[in-house]
Amino acid sequence: MIRVRKWDGRLQEFDPDKLRRTLMRAGADRELADEVVHRVASMAYDGITTRELLEMALETLRSLERHDAAARYDLKRAIMRLGPTGYPFERYVAKILEAHGYRVLHVGHVFRGKCVDQEVDVALEVEGRRVMVECKFHNSRGIYTDLKPAMYTYARFLDLERYFDEPWLITNTRITEAARRYAQCVGLRVTWWDGPPGASLRELIDAKGLYPVTALQGPEGAIRTLVQAGIVTIDELSRKSERELERLGLPSETAEGLLEVARRISRE
Amino acid sequence: MIRVRKWDGRLQEFDPDKLRRTLMRAGADRELADEVVHRVASMAYDGITTRELLEMALETLRSLERHDAAARYDLKRAIMRLGPTGYPFERYVAKILEAHGYRVLHVGHVFRGKCVDQEVDVALEVEGRRVMVECKFHNSRGIYTDLKPAMYTYARFLDLERYFDEPWLITNTRITEAARRYAQCVGLRVTWWDGPPGASLRELIDAKGLYPVTALQGPEGAIRTLVQAGIVTIDELSRKSERELERLGLPSETAEGLLEVARRISRE
Structure with missing residues (x-):
């Protein structure tokens, strides 16, 4: 059993629902919150402090956001970045x-x-x-x-x-x-x-599932280049070749990285 | 005769039209430009340099703008200040x-x-x-x-x-x-x-002749107060009493000064 040490020193059983609610209040959707709770539960140890637990959860949230889930997460902000x-x-x-x-x-x-x-x-x-x-x-x-x-x-x-x-x-x-x-x-x-x-x-x-390319966590300048070239969805991006992206002025590595993520997301 | 010394040392007769055009290019209206030319002509001396003449003219323009003419001058900016x-x-x-x-x-x-x-x-x-x-x-x-x-x-x-x-x-x-x-x-x-x-x-x-109160050169805060109180023209202001302005929170001296200018302009 995992118990969490509160700020006043008392121990309380780890409550996945409570953590999930906290994450959703922080802006994660249900699916993302579930994934974070799952990962945190597997890493937490008996006697962990509330603060450590929260930091672990936020760290996990950030690391997940940096990958595929990012496309679905905070869609609103991604659209504004268009x-x-x-x-x-x-x-x-x-x-x-x-x-x-x-x-x-x-x-x-x-x-x-x-x-x-x-x-x-x-x-x-x-x-x-x-x-x-x-x-x-x-x-x-x-x-x-x-x-x-x-x-x-x-x-x-x-x-x-x-x-x-x-x-x-x-x-x-x-x-x-x-x-x-x-x-x-x-x-x-x-x-x-x-x-x-x-x-x-x-x-x-x-x-x-037509997410904007601005939902990707690639280099800001590269994403701008895509948008300016009229490539506005991750789906469109996934159907480009590395050479086409290089022709827009993207460095080979950036092009490869963006395509890999875009194709992974589009296959989902 | 007043002659102006150009930058290359040559002397040229003072040309009121040329100065007027320069002032109007700088944003003065015809009436204000005339007044400035008149004043400068009375102050200039034979052998004055082009540069001195221009400085004298701009100084005169500024000093006139600070007074009554200001209400008519740069009306556009005054309206934007509303x-x-x-x-x-x-x-x-x-x-x-x-x-x-x-x-x-x-x-x-x-x-x-x-x-x-x-x-x-x-x-x-x-x-x-x-x-x-x-x-x-x-x-x-x-x-x-x-x-x-x-x-x-x-x-x-x-x-x-x-x-x-x-x-x-x-x-x-x-x-x-x-x-x-x-x-x-x-x-x-x-x-x-x-x-x-x-x-x-x-x-x-x-x-x-309905100029906005923001054409007055009074203290910024005082003019704001008038605008917020719904006193938007110099004409309206001129018909207020010193006591009414004090009731809006204006210091007695400011109220007196603004009223004096407003009444002078409105009588014109």
């Missing part, structure tokens, strides 16, 4: 929708509206209907997409009505209640980070 | 429009739209028509108001059509060509910093 501009996010959204059966017609194409030229982030087709997607990207946490993007997306749709049957706003952040009500009222479809339930951006991504 | 939030700018716009014969009904009022509650910066009436004004404030230079504010203003108007006959977008910056074309196409009136010609924001202000 910035600073919104263009890689548009490409990423297009990839996700494509995986879900939408036919992507254009990314970042300019249409001649009734009034002015309008750039449409993603133009797609599904069941004979043409859909105009506005991708609203924010690269910091705690931001809500509010009424304004919903309103200008709808106004853009009105200007482009001859091309599209439906407007759709997709954002990597949360969205205000007012923006949601407005969207529903004017017939604007809205997808945000954790909604609508069952079809949130997070769920669309998880369902297809 | 920030960081847009609310003082809304109040300021309301004051200007009021001076031009519009009846201001509300500033920052929330209307119940077809879809959602919408805050309208300035609601006004003119010749029996109700106008919804969106004030787009930016507090840094070099920014253009682009298509998005024009589009969401129009979308807001559509949501509030039962209350208003016309939407109007007023900004303290320049505006892109696309935003102007869009506005014209959907019937959105637009007023920006230097347009439309003859009715630009700058001209609306100049015509009534």
Whole structure:
């Protein structure tokens, strides 16, 4: 039996559930937390202090994050790292929708509206209907997409009505209640980070395992290079050759390392 | 005769036009430049070097700017100092429009739209028509108001059509060509910093001499206090009593000084 020595010296039986809850509060998802608890339980010894136990758990968490699990862990932050501009996010959204059966017609194409030229982030087709997607990207946490993007997306749709049957706003952040009500009222479809339930951006991504390359723990500069070259998903990366990556200016070792991880993740 | 010694030693007759052009390139308006040229001409001596002359002119410009002329000079920057939030700018716009014969009904009022509650910066009436004004404030230079504010203003108007006959977008910056074309196409009136010609924001202000309190060179903190208390024009300030300002927390001397300058400017 493993007992943990608390700060006041008392011994208490090791409680895997308690550790799991702590890890999940620290941001790990259930699966990752389970893995950490499993590993820690196999390393801990009777009489370990609370503090040592916690350090061991955090160390294990970090080491796991550095590998495959990282791709699934903190997806939100990885998407934010696609910035600073919104263009890689548009490409990423297009990839996700494509995986879900939408036919992507254009990314970042300019249409001649009734009034002015309008750039449409993603133009797609599904069941004979043409859909105009506005991708609203924010690269910091705690931001809500509010009424304004919903309103200008709808106004853009009105200007482009001859091309599209439906407007759709997709954002990597949360969205205000007012923006949601407005969207529903004017017939604007809205997808945000954790909604609508069952079809949130997070769920669309998880369902297809299409993680962004920014979820990889490779050298920052190399990841930037991939994003700038338009390689935004780990899946796309896994289908590149080492030579192609070297042509982008990546050192041979970096290219090899990134490909190995990308292929391992994509096979899962 | 005053002759100016150029850098290569040659003498040249003092040219008031040339100095005026230099001052205007440095940002002075015609009136201020004239005043500086006048003063410099009375101080300059035969054989003065180009450099001395220029220093004398810039010194005079600075000293004049510190006084009354400041209110008219660099109005653009003064308006930007109304920030960081847009609310003082809304109040300021309301004051200007009021001076031009519009009846201001509300500033920052929330209307119940077809879809959602919408805050309208300035609601006004003119010749029996109700106008919804969106004030787009930016507090840094070099920014253009682009298509998005024009589009969401129009979308807001559509949501509030039962209350208003016309939407109007007023900004303290320049505006892109696309935003102007869009506005014209959907019937959105637009007023920006230097347009439309003859009715630009700058001209609306100049015509009534309604300068913002932030054009005063008083202590930064005191000016902030005035803005926060909703006193946004020098004209409003000039009609306050010293006691009213003291009640806002301004030291007696500051209040007295600000009132004196405000009243002098407002009498002009």
